Structures are given as C-alpha cells and as structure tokens.
Amino acid sequence: MELGEAKRILILGCGGAGKSTLARRLGAATGLPVVHLDGLYWQPGWVAMERAAWRRTVENEIAKDAWIIDGNFGSSLELRLSRAQAAVYLDYSRAVCLAGVLRRVWTTHGRVRPDMGAGCPERFDLSFLRWVWDFPKRDGTHVKALLAAHPEVRCVTLKNRRDAQVLLRRLEGADDGSI
Template identity: 40%
Template sequence: MIRIAIIGSGGSGKSTLARKMGDKLNLEVWHLDRLLWKPNWQLTTREEQREIQNELIAKDKWIIDGNYTRTLDIRLNAADTILFLDISKVICVTRVVKRMIKFRNSTRPDMNEGCNEKIDLRFIKWVWKFPKTQRPYILTKLEQLSTNKEIIVLKSPKEIQRFLDNL
C-alpha cells in the first residue's frame, strides 16, 4: 500500500482520509482539487490534467485523492490500492453544505488558493445524483481492473474509521 488512489463523491471524506492516511503511512498526499483548479475556479484543460497526474504517478509512493472521472484511468491503473468511499448521498450533501458554510469566502485546505468556497447548487445537485450517475461507472471501472490491485470499498464513516484504526 504505497500508491493509493482515493475516489468517491464530493463530501464522502476523500481529502480527510487522504490526510490521515498520509500521516499514518508517511506518504505524500496530493489533492487533485488543489492541483487541477486555477484561481477563480478555472479548471485546467484535460491535457493539463493528464500531464499533472502523469507526473504524480511517476513518483514511487503517493496518495492521490479526487474523482475526476475523465482521467480516472490514469490513477486506477497506476495505484496498487484503490479506496472507493461509497457513502450515502445524504451524508455527502450534508457535508458539502457544511463545508460551503464553514469555508464561505475563504479557501479550504485541500483547494487551490483563489478558489473561495461558495454556495454552489449545481455541485450539490451533482453530489445528490452521484449514486445514479457516477457510481455505476466507477464500479464498472473497478471490476475491470487486474486482480493484483487491492480494492477497498468503504460504505460509512464508521467503516472509514475502522479502516484507519487498523492501518
């Protein structure tokens, strides 16, 4: 467990888990939100996203958190361990709203400077629809991976905590 990809809906706890795992395992953590968003919420081009992620996976050891389904294969193919946080949409939306309120008009720790948190109804709707729109795609991708990868699906905050406790 030295090349770890953490995926899941917004609000599922990817960044928090990545930080905690990085501390426990002494691995460098890379938050894709911090790397792929430019100030004022300008998303990097798909080509830039691929370049950035190819540089990250070239490293010997890492934890990368983020969904970004258009470049998901880069991380999944390079990882030896994949954690899919398959958390209830109610929990995820609640967490996203709390995060938007807590960091409103400031930048949260896992985000690039200049991307101040704001109430974003489009993102909230995306998180709510994630189980129907994104989850099936992710599960199909995980099924297609080679058997030499450890794939861990965590379905609740308690399961995440137990996983961390057992690291």
C-alpha cells in the same frame, strides 16, 4: 497486498464524503505523500486546467513511487488506476454526502481549503449539489465499473464514516484486524 503495504493509493467517492480528510489522515498514518486533485486542477477563480496540461499533470504525479491521490476526475481515473496499487472507495449515502457538503460550506465558506487550488474559495453551488445527488447512479456506477475492471488494484469499499474510522484505527495500529 494489504492496504497498509500499498505505496500508491487512490481515494474515490462522492463530493462531501470526506475524501480529502481521509487522504490526509491516511497520509499521516502511512507516511505517504498526499495529492489533492482539486488543488491541482482548479486554477484561481475556479478556472479548470486545460485538458492536455491536466493529463501531463496527472502523469507526473502518478509516475512517482509513492502517493495517496484523492479525487474522482473521471477523465484521468483509468490512467491513475493503471499505476495504483490500492483504492479506497467511499460508497456513502446521498444524505451523508449532502450533509458533508453543507457542513463544509458552512464552516469554510469564502476561504480556500488546504486541499483546493489558490484563489478558489469555498462557495455554495446548486449545480454541485445536483452532482452530489446524481453521483451514485451516474459517476458512482462508472467508478465501480472501472474498479472492477482493475482486479490488480486492491479495493476497500467503505459504506459509512464508522468504516473509515475502523480503517484508520487499523492502519494506525490501534486494531489488529487486517485491511
């Protein structure tokens, strides 16, 4: 299955890599509805959703026929992979991801981004920066292992922003290569 044929796509990768932006652009290119997990999980004031409610929310989203879901959320990744047809993994360097987080904080600090829950304005958070720094060895390894355990899910790994642009051009029909 080519990525462009998939109707249920996961976007995974480190914070600051651009998962939400890529999801929006993929949604525009494919016509698939986009779901931002951060927007579902975080309640006003950055309060996390209760675990059982979170699982029900994810189950409701993945039961749909078509979607692009962006976000890692390891506690529900196996569940999402069970329904996904494809995944795009943004395997970017720490420097790129940290720069992405800092750029995002600089440009949207104090405002709620479209991919976030209501009442969750962008903020500068040192613990989040540490999570970004640690992602490749801790969470990234886990995500890669789960992707490998699901060979039925077509996985496209992007190593940098240029790869993402190539993918988008191909899906938008500006490039005749297949992804």
